Every structure is written in structure tokens, then in C-alpha cells.
Amino acid sequence: MLSTSARLLRLASLLQSRRHWPGQALAGELGVDARTVRRDVDRLRELGYPVEASSGVGGGYGLGRGADLPPLVLDDEEAVALAIALRAASANVGGIESTALRLLAKLDQLMPTRLRRRATALHAVTLSLRTGPPLVDASLLSELAMACRDSRRLRFRYRNHPGEKSQREVEPLRLANYGRRWYLIAWDPSREDWRSFRVDRFEGAPSVGEAFVPRPPPPDVAAKLERGIAYAPFTCRVTLRLAGTVSELESVIPVWCGLLEPETDTHSLLRVGADSPEALVAQILMIGREVTLVEGQDLVPAVRQVLARLGTLFG
DNA sequence: CCGGAACTACGACGTGACCT
DNA sequence: AGGTCACGTCGTAGTTCCGG
Numbered sequence: 001m002l003s004t005s006a007r008l009l010r011l012a013s014l015l016q017s018r019r020h021w022p023g024q025a026l027a028g029e030l031g032v033d034a035r036t037v038r039r040d041v042d043r044l045r046e047l048g049y050p051v052e053a054s055s056g057v058g059g060g061y062g063l064g065r066g067a068d069l070p071p072l073v074l075d076d077e078e079a080v081a082l083a084i085a086l087r088a089a090s091a092n093v094g095g096i097e098s099t100a101l102r103l104l105a106k107l108d109q110l111m112p113t114r115l116r117r118r119a120t121a122l123h124a125v126t127l128s129l130r131t132g133p134p135l136v137d138a139s140l141l142s143e144l145a146m147a148c149r150d151s152r153r154l155r156f157r158y159r160n161h162p163g164e165k166s167q168r169e170v171e172p173l174r175l176a177n178y179g180r181r182w183y184l185i186a187w188d189p190s191r192e193d194w195r196s197f198r199v200d201r202f203e204g205a206p207s208v209g210e211a212f213v214p215r216p217p218p219p220d221v222a223a224k225l226e227r228g229i230a231y232a233p234f235t236c237r238v239t240l241r242l243a244g245t246v247s248e249l250e251s252v253i254p255v256w257c258g259l260l261e262p263e264t265d266t267h268s269l270l271r272v273g274a275d276s277p278e279a280l281v282a283q284i285l286m287i288g289r290e291v292t293l294v295e296g297q298d299l300v301p302a303v304r305q306v307l308a309r310l311g312t313l314f315g
Numbered sequence: 316c317c318g319g320a321a322c323t324a325c326g327a328c329g330t331g332a333c334c335t
Numbered sequence: 336a337g338g339t340c341a342c343g344t345c346g347t348a349g350t351t352c353c354g355g
Contacts (some may be wrong), residue, residue, distance in 0.1 A: 022322095022323075023323070023324070024323085032342080032343095033342070033343050033344090034323090034324090034343095035325095035342075035343060035344080036341075036342060036343080038324070038325070038326095039341080039342085053323090053324060053325090054323085054324080054350085059322075059323045059324065059349090059350075059351090060323075060324090061324090
């Protein structure tokens with residue numbers, strides 16, 4: 001049983017973690033009666049938290065936008081995650097470097113020693129390699145993240161892999177990053193399917209539309225999208241045949257190698273994508289299995305050149 | 316369009332623990 | 336014993352949904 005003060009901090013933390021909370025759900029989280037939650041909400045309001053309430057079906061509590069940011073409450077794991085994420089994000093997201101450093105300084109000052117050791121350990125043993133300029137803008141990522149969190153439709157202009165432009169309207173689910181690239185995972189009602197969109201291919205700022213009821217993603221959507229991301233965006237693409245079923249191969253072939261598809265009862269297809277013939281060769285070698293080329297004959301001359309250079313080097 | 320059901324927040328009140 | 340505080344119960348009011 002939490003003390004009243006501890007419960008008040010926990011309530012503030014809960015309200016900051018989600019836009020909307022039914023009173024009964026908060027009561028369940030806090031282990032008290034809904035009436036006690038309401039009293040705590042009153043106390044938070046007295047402390048300056050802009051807690052808004054709505055009655056009726058679908059009603060509940062939520063943090064409104066106040067004149068000032070109320071005190072932010074983080075638990076141990078959140079504080080460590082924030083410190084690590086800030087260091088990583090400042091290198092991969094444009095426009096937030098100095099803000100991230102200011103925030104890190106604040107966190108560093110407030111963190112208990114045990115947490116600071118955990119947060120800095122990863123940074124201390126990680127070497128940051130020069131990776132070029134950031135690919136996406138922080139404000140765009142932030143806007144997409146809020147649309148995911150609040151389950152609001154997004155309309156935006158998008159340029160696909162071949163460079164064709166289109167107007168899209170989707171129900172956003174998650175942001176995902178693969179290497180230095182960021183992707184928006186969303187349900188596309190016009191295609192009746194889940195799609196991933198590269199954030200750096202958005203043209204202009206998206207417009208946020210009406211709220212939608214989030215649909216449960218199919219259980220394997222993350223793996224499928226991960227493999228799709230590992231293939232579709234690249235300029236050098238080949239399809240390989242290898243022995244084994246998809247379920248057998250999934251456990252032995254790294255997910256970043258490409259997109260596995262069933263072909264027959266005994267063989268599967270692996271679609272491999274890379275930025276260059278050199279990277280393609282390296283990726284195919286990493287598969288570590290005997291493969292045959294099914295599609296991508298146009299890349300054969302380029303790949304032969306890479307192999308010839310290797311032959312000269314080590315011959 | 317209307318009325319009832321369902322759901323939710325809100326207010327009044329009683330109870331028990333703790334402190335002086 | 337009396338005051339204070341935190342808590343739960345119960346009834347009320349507002350909102351939404353749905354069937355006739």
C-alpha cells in the first residue's frame with residue numbers, strides 16, 4: 001500500500017504516460033478506490049497539474065495543456081532509458097543536439113548515483129562512429145510520435161522508393177528505426193494492410209486528423225515489417241533460393257539479411273537488399289548457407305567486379 | 316427523435332486510524 | 336475525548352449509446 005504522497009507521484013506519472021485514463025483503471029493501478037483517485041486528482045489540481053475530467057461513456061481523466069510544464073515524474077527504468085535515448089538521438093535526429101545535452105545535464109544532476117552509473121556505463125563502452133548528417137528532423141518525429149500515442153489519423157505527401165509521389169492517409173501505430181533510418185508503421189485503409197513509411201521520404205509536414213480506434217496489429221507484424229524494411233528500401237536487390245522452410249531458417253538467418261518467403265515444402269526464397277554491390281556481397285556471405293540466384297541477374301556484372309577486386313587484393 | 320440503459324465523474328456522509 | 340485525515344459507500348448528475 002503506497003503512502004498518500006507516493007500515490008500522488010505515481011498518479012502524476014500515470015497521467016503523463018497516457019493521454020486518457022478511466023478513473024476505474026487508475027484505481028486499479030494504484031490499488032485504491034475510485035473515490036480516492038478523485039481526491040488525489042483534486043490534490044494534483046491544487047498543485048498546478050491541469051487534470052481534465054470527462055463524464056459519460058469513454059470518460060475519464062487526462063492531463064490538459066497548462067501554462068507551464070508540471071513536474072515530470074520518472075521511475076528508475078524511465079530515467080535510465082531517457083538518458084541513453086538522449087545520447088543516441090542527439091546523433092541521429094537533427095535539430096535537438098543542444099537541447100538533448102541541456103536535458104542530459106539536468107538528468108545527471110537529479111539522478112541517484114546508482115542510476116547514473118547504469119546510464120553512463122553504456123555510453124562509456126560505446127564508440128560513436130561518424131555516420132553523416134542526421135536523416136530526419138526531430139519536430140517531424142515528435143509529431144508522428146504524438147499521432148501514434150493519441151491514435152489520430154495522419155495525412156501526408158509521400159515519395160516512394162521509385163520516386164513516385166502520392167497523398168496518403170493512414171492510422172499510425174508505431175515509429176521504428178533501422179540503422180539511421182526512421183519508419184512509421186501504420187494501417188493503410190486504402191490498401192487494407194499494414195505499411196511502413198520511411199520518415200525521410202515525407203514531403204512537408206503531415207496533417208493530424210480525427211481520432212480512430214486502434215486495431216490490434218497481427219502478432220507477426222513486427223517481424224514482417226522488420227524484414228520488409230531490410231529489403232524494400234535498397235537499390236541493389238536480389239532474390240535467393242535456399243533449402244529449408246521459413247520457420248527453420250528464421251532462427252538461423254539474421255533478420256537484417258532480408259525477407260524470407262516460402263517457395264516449396266523444402267525450399268524458401270530470401271529477398272536481400274543493400275545500398276551497394278559491395279554491401280550486397282557482404283550480406284550474402286553472412287547468410288552462411290548455400291544459395292542460388294533466382295532474381296537479380298542484372299547485378300551479376302557489378303558483383304563480379306567486387307569479387308575481382310577482392311581476388312586482386314588477396315590473390 | 317425520444318426515452319431508457321449504461322457508464323462515468325462528482326458530492327455528501329459515515330467509519331476507522333492516528334495524534335494531541 | 337476530541338480533532339484531523341484518509342478511505343469507502345451511496346446517491347446524484349452529466350454524457351453517450353442504442354433500440355423503438
